[in-house]
Amino acid sequence: EVQLVESGGGLVQPGGSLRLSCAASGFTFSSYDMHWVRQATGKGLEWVSAIGTAGDTYYPGSVKGRFTISRENAKNSLYLQMNSLRAGDTAVYYCARGVGRWFDPWGQGTLVTVSS
């Protein structure tokens, strides 16, 4: 069974840093693009970052320069390093597998709260 499990969320002060992890199982992790998507409470979905099988990375303007996506294929793991965090970054963060261009499946999410 394909499974994605996020971890690393928590409470952090504005300006702080946090590293999220996503543990993958049930598929050949190195063969797939991977993504992070976030959702603030009661709001819609926002794509946050992507990493290709060759390690190429992509970000929207809202996080570019602050967030870094990476992967460790030997550990079947995806990461999101988040720096200079703001209140607006408060959200549930999901990792998702890219199948072709589509996102399937998604993990259960990990909550990040940026507050003093």
Added chain:
Amino acid sequence: DIQLTQSPSFLSASVGDRVTITCRASQGISSYLAWYQQKPGKAPKLLIYAASTLQSGVPSRFSGSGSGTEFTLTISSLQPEDFATYYCQQLNSYPFTFGPGTKVDIK
């Protein structure tokens, strides 16, 4: 960036109703559009990809159509488990963007 709009943002329907949700893109995205279903407290689930291809395991009452800038998601006969929020997503070019969502509620 490509912007997506969805209409309606909210709809109230009864079991057995036919429901149609529209997603419009600010520029042409060919058929690089997906539809996701999200229930409260759960992760989104892929329903339709490439605008009209049903994901494996998704009931056939769901269908998608369109290309270019206008797309639709149709539920032919709404079932109790279909009450959820539906999002479209464009994957034509980065940054990938989502529509604002359509909440389908019980009438």
